[in-house]
Amino acid sequence: MKHGLKSPLFWILTLIMLVNIYVIAFYAPVEKTMGIVQKVFYFHVASAWVGLLALCVVFAASVLYLWKRSERTNNLALASAEIGTVFISCTLLTGPLWAYPIWNTWWTWDPRLTTTLVLWFMYVAYIALQGGSATESRKRLAAVYGIICVVNVPLVFFSTRWWRSIHPVVVTSEGMALTPKMKVAMFLSVGVFSLLYVYLLNIRLKSLDLEQRVKRLKAELFA
Amino acid sequence: MPKFWRKVFLIYLKDLKDEFRTTDHLLSTLVFGTMLVFVFSFALQLVEIGTAQVFPAVLWVSIFFMAILALQRSFAKEQDNGALDALLLASGDRSILFYAKFLFSLTVLLLLEVVVVPLLWIFIDVAGAKANLWFFLGAVFLGSWGLAAVGTLLNGITVQLPGARLLFPILLFPILIPLLLGAILCTQGALVGEIKAVSGWMYLLVIYDLLFTILPLLLFDYVLEG
Numbered sequence: 056m057k058h059g060l061k062s063p064l065f066w067i068l069t070l071i072m073l074v075n076i077y078v079i080a081f082y083a084p085v086e087k088t089m090g091i092v093q094k095v096f097y098f099h100v101a102s103a104w105v106g107l108l109a110l111c112v113v114f115a116a117s118v119l120y121l122w123k124r125s126e127r128t129n130n131l132a133l134a135s136a137e138i139g140t141v142f143i144s145c146t147l148l149t150g151p152l153w154a155y156p157i158w159n160t161w162w163t164w165d166p167r168l169t170t171t172l173v174l175w176f177m178y179v180a181y182i183a184l185q186g187g188s189a190t191e192s193r194k195r196l197a198a199v200y201g202i203i204c205v206v207n208v209p210l211v212f213f214s215t216r217w218w219r220s221i222h223p224v225v226v227t228s229e230g231m232a233l234t235p236k237m238k239v240a241m242f243l244s245v246g247v248f249s250l251l252y253v254y255l256l257n258i259r260l261k262s263l264d265l266e267q268r269v270k271r272l273k274a275e276l277f278a
Numbered sequence: 279m280p281k282f283w284r285k286v287f288l289i290y291l292k293d294l295k296d297e298f299r300t301t302d303h304l305l306s307t308l309v310f311g312t313m314l315v316f317v318f319s320f321a322l323q324l325v326e327i328g329t330a331q332v333f334p335a336v337l338w339v340s341i342f343f344m345a346i347l348a349l350q351r352s353f354a355k356e357q358d359n360g361a362l363d364a365l366l367l368a369s370g371d372r373s374i375l376f377y378a379k380f381l382f383s384l385t386v387l388l389l390l391e392v393v394v395v396p397l398l399w400i401f402i403d404v405a406g407a408k409a410n411l412w413f414f415l416g417a418v419f420l421g422s423w424g425l426a427a428v429g430t431l432l433n434g435i436t437v438q439l440p441g442a443r444l445l446f447p448i449l450l451f452p453i454l455i456p457l458l459l460g461a462i463l464c465t466q467g468a469l470v471g472e473i474k475a476v477s478g479w480m481y482l483l484v485i486y487d488l489l490f491t492i493l494p495l496l497l498f499d500y501v502l503e504g
Binding site (some may be wrong): 121157160169173175176179180183184193197199200202203204205206210211214215217218219 | 436439442452461463482489500
């Protein structure tokens with residue numbers, strides 16, 4: 056597979072992202088009361104979605120690693136955690152942009168906000184645990200921690216929800232509080248961001264793979 | 279099964295004996311805890327905030343910080359001379375080691391709290407007329423239980439990584455957030471004597487504690503492998 060500017064995937068993804076931005080900007084209607092600032096919602100939700108998707112991948116890859124012990128599954132968990140951190144950071148940054156004009160505060164201790172922040176901390180802790188020399192024990196311990204984190208997420212969410220909630224619940228079991236055109240824009244964003252996730256994951260996996268190959272070759276050379 | 283718990287108990291006794299033979303670590307942790315409590319109360323006094331209202335928050339943050347020092351001890355003492363491998367050979371089951379270390383950590387934590395909690399109570403001058411003392415003690419106990427369980431599990435992880443002492447609190451705190459929430463609300467409810475309103479949080483603490491006491495049965499084998 057070709058990489059960078061030579062890769063057709065890169066250009067396809069760029070094109071879809073441009074379409075996505077066009078849809079968000081011009082196709083989806085401007086929200087009546089919130090105005091233009093509501094547009095950040097499409098980026099906010101999509102990156103939060105990828106953050107959670109990445110967490111699921113970390114969990115699955117961690118379980119697989121403990122089971123099969125293949126280097127690839129550990130790479131997958133690490134790469135997914137790194138990309139998840141980036142997207143969760145985007146969620147945490149786009150949230151206040153909307154919250155300040157609408158809630159009149161940059162931050163509030165709502166369950167979703169709190170859970171997202173805790174999730175961010177866990178991602179960072181996980182990456183810190185994986186960091187340094189990639190020994191077998193580090194990978195194994197990181198996999199255990201990845202599983203603990205995923206067990207912890209629902210605990211954090213439900214305990215904080217029990218405590219209080221003011222976050223708008225856009226997607227409920229009864230449907231969505233969005234106009235059809237907004238729905239199109241939202242689903243497109245979610246899809247595009249998921250594709251971006253897969254694309255980035257692929258690149259990172261490749262780079263981790265190369266890193267390990269270089270290390271192996273070095274070891275062979277100086278053996 | 280009795281044999282399992284007998285082994286747990288023996289390792290637990292060994293750890294306690296060892297800890298009281300050289301009390302320097304326990305004492306330093308205690309001094310650190312009292313200092314924390316003093317600094318917090320003093321700082322709050324300076325800004326003249328209604329200190330009795332902040333008691334639950336200050337209490338648990340102090341306990342968390344103290345726990346960083348107290349809980350790092352459980353596996354760290356087995357690092358020299360391959361003691362951990364010997365222990366594993368002797369006990370034969372990794373979860374035995376977990377439960378022994380967990381009980382040890384819980385005991386140490388409770389011992390420290392016996393001094394630190396009353397001290398904070400006095401410094402902050404809590405109006406405890408309506409307080410439900412049993413509920414308060416229950417909250418402290420369940421909170422410490424969860425803290426010891428998660429701390430022991432994560433200490434088993436960080437102790438194997440050279441130079442990863444700093445990682446311990448970083449790994450620990452995000453996992454403790456539900457516990458922090460439940461413990462603080464229970465403590466607050468106990469202080470104002472409205473335990474009906476917060477009894478749900480007690481259940482949360484129990485569920486959290488049970489989860490992180492049982493989860494190591496599945497995970498601890500992988501932690502101490504190799």
